Amino acid sequence: xxxxxxxxLGAHAAQVSSVAPERDWNAARxxxxxxxxxxxxxxxxxxxxxxxxxxxxxxxxxxxxxxxLPDESRFPRAFEVAIRDAHAPVVRGWRRTDERRFGGVTVRxxxxxxxxxVIDDLVSAIGPxxxxxxxxxxxxxxxxxxxxxxxxxxxxxxxxDRFTCSGGGFVGVSVVADLDYVARRCIxxxxxxxxxxxxxxxxxxxxxxxxxxxxxxxxxxTKQGAPVTISFSVGSTAIGSVVHRDGEGxxxxxxxxxxxxxxxxxxxxxxxSSGDRRMYCFEAATR
Amino acid sequence: MKATLASQAVTALRRGFSGPxxxxxxxxxCAIALAYLAWLLSTAPELGFPRDExxxxxxxxxxxxxxxxxxxxxxxxLQRGAIDSAWGFNxxxxxxxxxxxxxxxxxxxxxxxxxxEASTAFRLPGMTFAAAAVxxxxxxxxxxxxxxxxxxxxxxxALMPRVFFHAHLACFDVPIxxxxxxxxxxxxxxxxxxxxxxxxxxxxxxxxxxxxxxxAWLIPVALVPHALFVHRRAIARGLAxxxxxxxxxxxxxxxxGPLVFYALWPYLWSDTFARVQWYVEFHLNHExxxxxxxxxxYFGPPSPKSYLPVMVLATVPAVTLLxxxxxxxxxxxxxxxxxxxxxxxxxxxxxxxxxxxxATDGDVPPRDPLETDLLLFLSLAVAVGPFFLPAxxxxxxxxHWMPAYPILALIxxxxxxxxxSAMRAALPRLDARRWAMAEGxxxxxxxxxxxxVTAHSFPFGLSAYVxxxxxxxxxxxxGLNRQFWGFTSQxxxxxxxxxxxxxxxxxxxxxxxxxAWGRMQQEGRVRGDxxxxxxxxxxxMALVQHELHMNEVDYSIWVALGTDAPxxxxxxxxxxxxxxxxxx
Numbered sequence: 003x004x005x006x007x008x009x010x011l012g013a014h015a016a017q018v019s020s021v022a023p024e025r026d027w028n029a030a031r032x033x034x035x036x037x038x039x040x041x042x043x044x045x046x047x048x049x050x051x052x053x054x055x056x057x058x059x060x061x062x063x064x065x066x067x068x069x070x071l072p073d074e075s076r077f078p079r080a081f082e083v084a085i086r087d088a089h090a091p092v093v094r095g096w097r098r099t100d101e102r103r104f105g106g107v108t109v110r111x112x113x114x115x116x117x118x119x120v121i122d123d124l125v126s127a128i129g130p131x132x133x134x135x136x137x138x139x140x141x142x143x144x145x146x147x148x149x150x151x152x153x154x155x156x157x158x159x160x161x162x163d164r165f166t167c168s169g170g171g172f173v174g175v176s177v178v179a180d181l182d183y184v185a186r187r188c189i190x191x192x193x194x195x196x197x198x199x200x201x202x203x204x205x206x207x208x209x210x211x212x213x214x215x216x217x218x219x220x221x222x223x224t225k226q227g228a229p230v231t232i233s234f235s236v237g238s239t240a241i242g243s244v245v246h247r248d249g250e251g252x253x254x255x256x257x258x259x260x261x262x263x264x265x266x267x268x269x270x271x272x273x274x275s276s277g278d279r280r281m282y283c284f285e286a287a288t289r
Numbered sequence: 290m291k292a293t294l295a296s297q298a299v300t301a302l303r304r305g306f307s308g309p310x311x312x313x314x315x316x317x318x319c320a321i322a323l324a325y326l327a328w329l330l331s332t333a334p335e336l337g338f339p340r341d342e343x344x345x346x347x348x349x350x351x352x353x354x355x356x357x358x359x360x361x362x363x364x365x366x367l368q369r370g371a372i373d374s375a376w377g378f379n380x381x382x383x384x385x386x387x388x389x390x391x392x393x394x395x396x397x398x399x400x401x402x403x404x405x406e407a408s409t410a411f412r413l414p415g416m417t418f419a420a421a422a423v424x425x426x427x428x429x430x431x432x433x434x435x436x437x438x439x440x441x442x443x444x445x446x447a448l449m450p451r452v453f454f455h456a457h458l459a460c461f462d463v464p465i466x467x468x469x470x471x472x473x474x475x476x477x478x479x480x481x482x483x484x485x486x487x488x489x490x491x492x493x494x495x496x497x498x499x500x501x502x503x504x505a506w507l508i509p510v511a512l513v514p515h516a517l518f519v520h521r522r523a524i525a526r527g528l529a530x531x532x533x534x535x536x537x538x539x540x541x542x543x544x545x546g547p548l549v550f551y552a553l554w555p556y557l558w559s560d561t562f563a564r565v566q567w568y569v570e571f572h573l574n575h576e577x578x579x580x581x582x583x584x585x586x587y588f589g590p591p592s593p594k595s596y597l598p599v600m601v602l603a604t605v606p607a608v609t610l611l612x613x614x615x616x617x618x619x620x621x622x623x624x625x626x627x628x629x630x631x632x633x634x635x636x637x638x639x640x641x642x643x644x645x646x647x648a649t650d651g652d653v654p655p656r657d658p659l660e661t662d663l664l665l666f667l668s669l670a671v672a673v674g675p676f677f678l679p680a681x682x683x684x685x686x687x688x689h690w691m692p693a694y695p696i697l698a699l700i701x702x703x704x705x706x707x708x709x710s711a712m713r714a715a716l717p718r719l720d721a722r723r724w725a726m727a728e729g730x731x732x733x734x735x736x737x738x739x740x741x742v743t744a745h746s747f748p749f750g751l752s753a754y755v756x757x758x759x760x761x762x763x764x765x766x767x768g769l770n771r772q773f774w775g776f777t778s779q780x781x782x783x784x785x786x787x788x789x790x791x792x793x794x795x796x797x798x799x800x801x802x803x804x805a806w807g808r809m810q811q812e813g814r815v816r817g818d819x820x821x822x823x824x825x826x827x828x829x830m831a832l833v834q835h836e837l838h839m840n841e842v843d844y845s846i847w848v849a850l851g852t853d854a855p856x857x858x859x860x861x862x863x864x865x866x867x868x869x870x871x872x873x
Contacts, residue, residue, distance in 0.1 A: 007608040
């Protein structure tokens with residue numbers, strides 16, 4: 003019994019004194035800053051350390067694009083910044099090429115065995131230059147307003163830069179908590195009036211159109227809402243359609259665009275749903 | 290010379306405490322309780338105000354004002370309008386604690402200026418109940434087994450990190466824990482004889498428990514079968530004679546308890562049936578709040594059956610649990626031996642032989658007329674039982690089954706006594722002085738870790754986990770709840786906002802209530818010029834108290850403030866507790 007008591011005391015002392023100090027994080031940050039390219043992923047492990055990673059590494063390295071990544075497939079390389087020997091699940095199956103220790107912080111470099119480079123990212127196309135949004139025959143103008151946000155249950159922040167539609171609809175880039183409460187940077191496009199049409203101008207096509215869609219976690223976790231359908235087309239040619247049902251979370255989809263590979267066309271996305279509070283968000287990119 | 294004096298002092302102390310348990314033990318229990326209360330009082334200012342406290346502070350003020358009105362203008366106060374106006378607020382919980390919070394604040398802070406912070410005065414009754422639970426645990430253990438059992442039980446109970454955290458609050462979870470163990474203890478004493486005093490005490494204490502929190506509804510589930518079992522022969526004899534002879538304590542609990550409950554809650558004085566019905570239905574159909582467990586956010590039924598065992602393992606010091614295991618095995622063996630002896634006697638009786646013990650029965654443990662083991666088992670089982678049901682919400686973390694902890698500690702105390710006795714048997718040649726040193730070392734080895742873990746956990750008692758699961762970081766690795774109630778805004782203010790926020794900055798206070806924020810400002814914990822706002826978009830500074838389901842608020846802040854990099858993070862052992870964002 004005394005041994006157990008003393009063991010517990012020793013374990014407590016070891017645990018409270020094993021926190022990675024700020025200087026270790028800073029050393030790791032300086033290393034990653036010199037190594038990471040724009041197209042690389044920087045991720046933190048374990049997941050609960052992510053706020054610390056964002057604070058120590060700053061928004062230039064821990065960008066919202068990296069933090070709210072749709073999936074890992076677009077990144078050729080990843081820098082995994084870890085404490086407590088944790089691993090980020092996104093690099094599972096990748097090849098480790100380097101590992102450096104900075105005191106209590108470890109930086110591992112991973113190579114993606116099969117990266118799928120992005121040709122055109124629709125999330126980056128949100129703005130009046132490349133996107134036209136409409137509800138029925140009414141256009142939704144682009145505005146520079148103030149973001150709208152709230153506390154728990156409000157839903158994703160409505161970005162200041164957005165297309166606003168009559169009847170309360172809008173389209174803009176936000177960050178949504180998916181069903182697992184993971185950050186997803188995506189095109190927030192709730193079909194408030196039942197439908198929304200987004201026409202992206204001059205999209206450069208590759209062999210596929212790959213994306214994900216979801217609803218804000220509290221809108222889909224009770225599995226009581228109507229499904230949301232997104233359909234992609236070029237001119238009168240349908241590329242594909244996919245339905246998101248409550249409870250499916252951050253759901254991937256992929257359509258074959260081999261026939262359009264190498265071309266530049268206007269791409270239309272029609273979003274429809276018959277339900278209320280369909281706080282829908284999607285991302286898609288040509289590959 | 291010093292050693293001789295110490296040895297003489299120990300010997301004198303032992304002589305003084307070698308007799309039957311009595312008033313001296315209450316002095317000891319009171320001394321431990323006062324020491325605990327002093328510790329709680331000294332640390333209280335470090336702890337911000339949880340959401341619930343904000344509501345209870347407000348209710349307490351209203352209730353105390355009504356009592357003053359009653360003393361000053363009795364007939365006016367007894368008008369239904371005056372009662373409903375004062376007591377209608379927060380009527381989902383009974384009135385005892387909020388009344389005490391309010392009276393304490395009025396007398397000790399407003400009137401007599403004994404406590405400089407109103408919040409400490411509001412919290413004092415809760416802390417006092419925590420201290421009373423420690424006292425009761427000591428006396429119960431000392432009477433049930435011996436003083437070593439009582440003392441170790443009291444200390445091990447006090448040194449549970451979650452108990453220590455909740456003991457600071459003007460809430461009901463520790464008070465109902467205190468009332469639960471007091472109710473069990475008084476009931477236990479009442480079974481010993483025909484004393485009408487103890488029987489009446491059971492009714493009064495049970496009424497006060499009912500008036501403390503609705504957990505008290507379950508107490509009879511433990512006490513009634515225990516009393517019926519203790520008095521089974523008398524009941525059987527009565528039935529044979531054609532009369533129903535119930536234990537007086539149960540009658541008192543059934544009659545006096547509800548009367549006390551009714552008398553102390555003026556809100557029930559009108560529309561009694563409808564209001565009691567509403568109160569019961571509110572808790573039977575309580576909404577579910579979000580809480581993380583093993584990396585998953587639970588927001589409705591079914592609740593995971595493993596929640597309670599995992600959370601107990603993760604929040605109660607391992608040495609306490611191990612001692613509880615030793616104590617449980619000991620009591621189980623005793624129980625099984627008694628059961629075996631009873632079965633043998635029964636078989637002999639059936640076979641026409643004598644029913645009295647014989648030499649073949651072996652060493653039968655003495656019969657306990659109070660059936661203490663059964664009472665403790667029932668009380669523990671009833672306190673934790675609902676948390677194995679899929680419909681029971683789990684959002685309260687460990688606080689909702691805290692009434693089980695003094696009983697867990699009592700059995701752990703029994704375990705400690707067995708270990709100490711075994712050590713004594715293993716070291717028969719030690720003289721008194723060396724034995725005192727050896728026992729002192731045993732005490733130190735058992736108490737040191739719970740003391741260190743508990744002291745270190747504060748004020749992040751909801752974020753901290755015990756070394757068995759890796760401490761606070763281990764709990765985060767496992768995906769266990771980080772916190773709830775938004776009280777850590779105070780830490781964000783003390784560590785960052787108070788020195789770095791621009792003058793008059795609007796601050797998104799996230800899960801903190803307006804009342805809690807305002808009171809933290811009134812008491813100088815948060816800078817008075819900082820303006821609380823309810824949306825990140827309206828803020829220059831934004832807080833997010835980290836919980837899994839609060840990630841959505843975190844992401845909302847990224848968009849609203851245009852950055853995903855916190856300016857500062859309040860951490861506990863390297864684990865994020867509160868992120869502070871600043872608009873670029």
